[in-house]
Amino acid sequence: MLEIALHLKQHFLENNSLLKIKPFFLIVFFILLPFVGQSQTATLKGIILNKSNLPIANVNIKTSSNGTTSNDNGFYLIKIPANTNIIVEFTHLSFKKITATFNLKNGESFEFNPVLDSQIEQIETIVITSTERNRVEGVTTIKPEIIRTIKGAQPGIENLLKTLPGVNISNELSTQYSVRGGNFDENLVYVNEIEVYRPFLIRSGQQEGLSFVNTDLVQNVDFSAGGFQAKYGDKLSSVLDITYKNPIKFGVSADLSLLGGSISTEAISKDSKFSGIIGLRYRDNSLLVEAKETETNYKPKFADIQTYLTYKFSDKLHVSFLGNASINSYNYQPESRQTNFGTLTDPLALLVYYDGQEKDKYQTYFGAFKANYFLNDAITLKLIASQYHTTEEEYFDILAQYRLGEVNSNIGDENLGEVEFSEGIGSQLNHARNDLDALITNVEHKGSYNYEDHLLEWSVKYTHEDIRDRIVEWEVIDSAGFSINPPNIDKFNEQPYQAYQGPLVPFQNIRATNNTKIDRLQAYGQWSKRDYIGNHEVFYNAGIRMHNWTVSGKDITSKSQTVFSPRAQFAIKPDWDKDILFRLSGGLYYQPPFYRELRNKEGVVNPEVKAQKSVHIVLGNEYSFKMWERPFKLVSEAYYKNIQDVNPYTINNVRIRYEANNVAKAYAYGLDLRLNGEFVPGTESWFSFGYLKTEENINHQGYISRPTDQRLKFGILFQDYMPNIPDVKMYLNLVYNTGVPGGSPSYANPYDYQERLPDYKRADFGLSYVIVNKDKTYSGWKQKFKELSLGFEIFNMFDVQNSITNTWVRDVYSKRQYSIPNYLTPRVFNIRVGMQF
Structure with a gap:
């Protein structure tokens, strides 16, 4: 040997x-x-x-x-x-x-x-x-076939996550989601046990382009909305655990639509030692963005290539490589916009004329090696090493000149809908030259020991984060030709009624250069066991995580902190005639700050920021039964979070700005329900309901709703087909979310503005005809395909005007501020072609 x-x-x-x-x-x-x-x-x-x-x-x-x-x-x-x-x-x-x-x-x-x-x-x-692992661990599994079948305005796994209880997405242009009162930064994402990262500077959903996860490569999807085990990392909200395919045969698949396309290839060698899958994607959001109320010249280029390769040196040693290269280019030239708002008796309109442009570039590269060594039937040893590199540029100079006025509402008048009297005239100039370069390196050893009904798992991981960041961003606002001073200046100008003799300064002005390094050492150990109490089957899990991090860098006083996170789960399946399982999980969860959480609104890095911590308790129940001779499952979960050392933040579209301190405490509690099964024979559908309440107390001012306090949520994913023509299939993806707080200016004290955005209501409908089915035989040109389908989709089927944020405009005469909604996409039609070879 x-x-x-x-x-x-x-x-x-x-x-x-x-x-x-x-x-x-x-x-x-x-x-x-x-x-x-x-x-x-x-x-x-x-x-x-x-x-x-x-x-x-x-x-x-x-x-x-x-x-x-x-x-x-x-x-x-x-x-x-x-x-x-x-x-x-x-x-x-x-x-x-x-x-x-x-x-x-x-x-x-x-x-x-x-x-x-x-x-x-x-x-x-x-x-x-025997009890399925996902049931006892509180994990939701989504079949890859559903992910690839159910498309949307932003196709991918996130498009289905938004229909699950406890998961909220109120922006169809974004792949970012909040879970049970948390924000976008509180979610873990793994691909084949490798943690993945997102770009930093993205501020609006239409800049995002592609989700990291390529659905064409997916073999398995697990999602946990809370109470997860110690083997998962240090975040407060959720875990999305993706497994990419290890191909067992050669295949090619492609998907084309008016929003872009994708193609993937999978293969395996003759001796089955080497296997690999590679996918290319291209995304163009022009169809969606050009349907919005702002007229633009829009030239986006979102593309990526991903691969997952595995070589089996022997039955004992398998080595894999996960690679990703993503290049996103976002060129945006707004021209004009008219937004009608107000009431029927007092209609108002905002007219904006733009000059300038925005040019953004996000280039990310990710590579990871993973070695699995099967020492024997009981012991498995793993070594994972990965590196993530992102270079991001955010450059814009946009001048917006606006008119705020009363709208002609006389039906039959030739000037119906036009602004007849201007209540406010002003302009706004936004400038940015933001650059960021981040390099994140990880090395981790993982292992497991399986003896009879006992399973021991452990890990040691080292991470080095090197982030170089330059922020140059300012905004000048004037109203009726007079510059408006920022709110932090005591003497707010009273022009045009009184002359202002102080210096003219930008309304917002951020200038900072940071070179920050963060070193992290993480470790965990956990034990699991299946057993019986009498005739009742039970499952135990207990574990603890350790996380030490040190923040250092130029002009930064080095600071080191350490936290310990104990977690546990218990599940019991009673020996009853009905298939019912009860589950209790929770623990002390920490979220040590990432770079974005260390940087405050002025761009200054605070190394003293502590880890946010949450005592998390989840009580769950799963009831599996048959209805109409078909399988169904009802999953219910009640949860409570007590959160300390909270780092307050504001959300503008998808951009989060932290206070970079721990001056708040918060709580969240709620109930999630999900019924899924074969409502139509041979297809899986589900109905979801979620109730959430989350509030925070900042600097002992009292409790107010957090920015993610989305009180009620309904989600439906329904699939069907024509009984006489089963090759004609349809899906309905429907979401209703009550509005979240967020209608306040970014500079304002949130205690002064608790206005909620309107409820988010959206329904996407898809119809497809399967021309070639792999289970049938064909002659002629059809035999070249394993599968071929033609689809037609309607996004936002009921043309609901959803909004994500407000634009605030001052009336110089009355001193009033108007909240002008920024609407999302209207009804949009799409055509899709899918094929497999």
């Missing part, structure tokens, strides 16, 4: 492409190589289906020496001894048993996709002796 390892070392040293890998990876790689090939095993894998070609979960696969179960997608993988006849059994309580014999070579990976038939015998009492 030593000779084999030395031979492999020499082979890879002679390969020039390996020289591109950092020495650190070479050292780890060579340390692991001597262990290669110690066992003579082969791999058996595949997808277990029923007669309707639907995947079957929880099928028991066992040999004389080991066993496993299929996951929610029907996929299984099991190691068997090589070069000998091995009998494998596939059993499930609802299906007939299948037995097959295999004799595979050492290192061989063989795909076997059995089809199970229904049991003939009727079983009066079914006792389930």
